[in-house]
Amino acid sequence: MDLAVIERGTALVGAIVVGVFASIALKADWNAKGLDNDTTKLLLGLMAFGCLMVLAASFGLIGPKG
Amino acid sequence: MAVATPTTTPAIPHAVLDHIHPEPQGFIRKYIFSIDHKIIAYQYFITAGIFFVIAGLLAEMIRIDLLKHTGVLTPNVYNQVYSVHGSMMVWLVIIPFVSGAFGNYVMPLQIGARDVAFPWLNLAAFWMFPPAGLILLASFAFGAPDAGWTEYPPISLQAPYGTSMWCMAIFLIGISSTLTGINFLVTIFKMRAPGMTFTRMPLFVWASAATAGLNMVATTALAAALLALFLERQFGVPFYDPTKGGSPILWQHMFWFYSHPAVYIMILPAFGIISEVLPTFSRKPIFGYKMIAFSSVAIALLGFMVWAHHMFTSGMAPWLQLPFMIITMLIAIPTGIKIFSWMATLWGGSIEFSAACLFAIGFLITFSLGGVTGFFLAAVPADLHEHGTYFVVGHIHYVLYGGSVFGIFAGLYYWWPKMTGRMMNERVGQLHAWITFVAFNCTFLPMHWLGLLGMPRRVAMYDVEYEFWNQVISISSFFLAASTLLIMGNMLWSLKNGKKAGPNPWGARTLEWMISSPPPYYNFKKVPAVLAAPYDFGNPLPYVGLEAEPGAMEATPQHTTGFVPAH
Amino acid sequence: MTTAAVEHGHGGDAHGHDEVIYQETRDMRLLGFVLFLCSDVVLFSAFVFAYLYLRGTIDEWPPILNGHQLPRLDLPFAEFNSVVLFGSGVTMHHALENWKHGKKGLFDVFMGATIVLGIMFLCGQAYEYSHAAIGGWSSSIFGASFFTLTGMHGFHVFCGVVYLAILWWQTKKGVYDTGHYFGLTAGTLYWHFVDVIWVGLFFLFYIF
Numbered sequence: 001m002d003l004a005v006i007e008r009g010t011a012l013v014g015a016i017v018v019g020v021f022a023s024i025a026l027k028a029d030w031n032a033k034g035l036d037n038d039t040t041k042l043l044l045g046l047m048a049f050g051c052l053m054v055l056a057a058s059f060g061l062i063g064p065k066g
Numbered sequence: 067m068a069v070a071t072p073t074t075t076p077a078i079p080h081a082v083l084d085h086i087h088p089e090p091q092g093f094i095r096k097y098i099f100s101i102d103h104k105i106i107a108y109q110y111f112i113t114a115g116i117f118f119v120i121a122g123l124l125a126e127m128i129r130i131d132l133l134k135h136t137g138v139l140t141p142n143v144y145n146q147v148y149s150v151h152g153s154m155m156v157w158l159v160i161i162p163f164v165s166g167a168f169g170n171y172v173m174p175l176q177i178g179a180r181d182v183a184f185p186w187l188n189l190a191a192f193w194m195f196p197p198a199g200l201i202l203l204a205s206f207a208f209g210a211p212d213a214g215w216t217e218y219p220p221i222s223l224q225a226p227y228g229t230s231m232w233c234m235a236i237f238l239i240g241i242s243s244t245l246t247g248i249n250f251l252v253t254i255f256k257m258r259a260p261g262m263t264f265t266r267m268p269l270f271v272w273a274s275a276a277t278a279g280l281n282m283v284a285t286t287a288l289a290a291a292l293l294a295l296f297l298e299r300q301f302g303v304p305f306y307d308p309t310k311g312g313s314p315i316l317w318q319h320m321f322w323f324y325s326h327p328a329v330y331i332m333i334l335p336a337f338g339i340i341s342e343v344l345p346t347f348s349r350k351p352i353f354g355y356k357m358i359a360f361s362s363v364a365i366a367l368l369g370f371m372v373w374a375h376h377m378f379t380s381g382m383a384p385w386l387q388l389p390f391m392i393i394t395m396l397i398a399i400p401t402g403i404k405i406f407s408w409m410a411t412l413w414g415g416s417i418e419f420s421a422a423c424l425f426a427i428g429f430l431i432t433f434s435l436g437g438v439t440g441f442f443l444a445a446v447p448a449d450l451h452e453h454g455t456y457f458v459v460g461h462i463h464y465v466l467y468g469g470s471v472f473g474i475f476a477g478l479y480y481w482w483p484k485m486t487g488r489m490m491n492e493r494v495g496q497l498h499a500w501i502t503f504v505a506f507n508c509t510f511l512p513m514h515w516l517g518l519l520g521m522p523r524r525v526a527m528y529d530v531e532y533e534f535w536n537q538v539i540s541i542s543s544f545f546l547a548a549s550t551l552l553i554m555g556n557m558l559w560s561l562k563n564g565k566k567a568g569p570n571p572w573g574a575r576t577l578e579w580m581i582s583s584p585p586p587y588y589n590f591k592k593v594p595a596v597l598a599a600p601y602d603f604g605n606p607l608p609y610v611g612l613e614a615e616p617g618a619m620e621a622t623p624q625h626t627t628g629f630v631p632a633h
Numbered sequence: 634m635t636t637a638a639v640e641h642g643h644g645g646d647a648h649g650h651d652e653v654i655y656q657e658t659r660d661m662r663l664l665g666f667v668l669f670l671c672s673d674v675v676l677f678s679a680f681v682f683a684y685l686y687l688r689g690t691i692d693e694w695p696p697i698l699n700g701h702q703l704p705r706l707d708l709p710f711a712e713f714n715s716v717v718l719f720g721s722g723v724t725m726h727h728a729l730e731n732w733k734h735g736k737k738g739l740f741d742v743f744m745g746a747t748i749v750l751g752i753m754f755l756c757g758q759a760y761e762y763s764h765a766a767i768g769g770w771s772s773s774i775f776g777a778s779f780f781t782l783t784g785m786h787g788f789h790v791f792c793g794v795v796y797l798a799i800l801w802w803q804t805k806k807g808v809y810d811t812g813h814y815f816g817l818t819a820g821t822l823y824w825h826f827v828d829v830i831w832v833g834l835f836f837l838f839y840i841f
Contacts, residue, residue, distance in 0.1 A: 004709040011709070014716035021723045035663055036818050040726070043825035047722050050832035053840065054712045063840050064705045183661045248668045256661045286672045290679030294781070302771035303781060305683060311696060311774040316686050320679055
């Protein structure tokens, strides 16, 4: 099988799993206060967004043309 | 008026401040690898002082060369001399003095802390400083940097190995600055005495906070620029070389994004020093405390938005000129607010013209002149003519010497008794101030005229029509250099023969004057609660629970100048 | 270092006072650490600016080298490697959560997973570097910006792996307990920071 397809497929599954877990963690910590918790929430949120990007890329929705 | 009862709850918990660690033992731990902010400050003072003398000698080499329009040094040597002079003065003298030395010594004392937030980090940051200086000086053996302290490519790409050493040296001192900035910010945010809200902090602390923020954010941008230059020089990685797809203007953007905030790093603590010196020697509250405090923050923020005013003639996108010009002009507003507030502080005060006060007043004059010429440079049409000429050299020295160095001198005269427990000779100090003021203006004022006549900067030889004023400048500069001996001699003399200073020779009101001179290693036996800003001369001191040194809280200062101010 | 003694906490009547001091110093260390991360963001931002600026000077991206346009980078592989790194962020989060609740066994599992995933990411980067067809580090502004930025990031990841390994060793030596674990908090924040930088770099080099 084409290597790119394996990579993409694994990335797709992984992005969903990781993104879901990151979102759960974010939701659980949502009301936590303090500089460390606020920073963690921000970074987890951005990381979840990263998973979303990988997801979109693996479907070919974003990324360079051709 | 009775002392206010402490009804305000402490703003910051003070358990940390109660804890006194045991005194370090042994010469090495006490004086070489000390974590005491006061000792580290002395180390910065001494190291920066040595670099000041070296960089000053380089300046005199410049002035000797410029005595003759045909030059004295070869151009290759001359280029290295002014490049290292500028680099040293910015990174190895002024920033370490105002931030590493004064910031370290005064700021923790003024907030009632026993030390900074991270004393070991403080130690590490200091010990990057001498090696950085040595690397830069060693570059002379390998072909010192020769494209100015600004090291524009493509020249800096083609220069010999010393330029790579310059990259390493400045990178190292940059790490030191960044760590110190973080350290000071955390100290000021978390370690103030109970009751010391932000609007009860001394103005030098406000200045230190703004400076620390600048240090922390801007310096890493310089690190990036230096790293890229180093990688390109050593490994051919294309960032700045246009023949390989790079851009010389990219360097200018990256360099100036740091270096403009850097000039505010150099001046803001000096502003803070003036804000401490003037109320004390006018025996009057500082005028416009909040305006001065907030303007420091405004200057720091605006300082990030003006870098391209150094690039009006660079060939960058023309549409950038107008916004940068306007924001640059806006910085004159918070700065002007400070100047007027300081003048209003002096007005109607019972002024004692001590050496510190003379330098502070001199600062008001010379820094304002520098600010005015800066405004001329901010105007794009004028800058097109003035850029790269001696007009700029005049401007920068008015704000850097007439500003930062005058501030440093004022601070040295002011805090010397606190640091050493001895008074300096006031007469010699006042003489120093007067000679410096006259020699300084004779040296740097004609440069504006030369620049407008068209004399370019960074030239080893020049058109014969400029020769007369260059000679005036050079000879004045010899007097200026010589005048430094007055303070150096005074310091050495005072260490042995100076009158013993009590805790508060000037009758000032900030916390550092409430403890012995020099302070014990733990600073305060008991950290007081603070009820008000410290500038209310005439009202009782706003400290509760302070075990002050006897004589610290006297309303009348020792009249060490020999003058009794007229009441 | 004094950290160990302060982290551990002590019993006894002075405990309350010691605890206040611990919390205050922890607050200071946290602020200092977050400020350090901010200054690190500026470092990356400056290079990102350089990349975008240089990219803006030419019409075609990727740039043309020796008459041929350079290819784009291997997006599918980067998707895979990115998920590896993001996954390590989630495992690190869970490691810390388990530590807070005293579940040392689960902590070990997640901490180990984080380090393994971190090393996997670095190996992935090594693979990417070896088979990237965009020319070398010094061949063009593409190589210059890509290898410098991802190289700096990779260096930060490497330091992070070492840092996490040291923290893990410290947990074995009993430096931390369920009430005092600032080192672990700092390590987690650092690891998330390195993760988020990669989100940016992934977008800038593989998507944009």
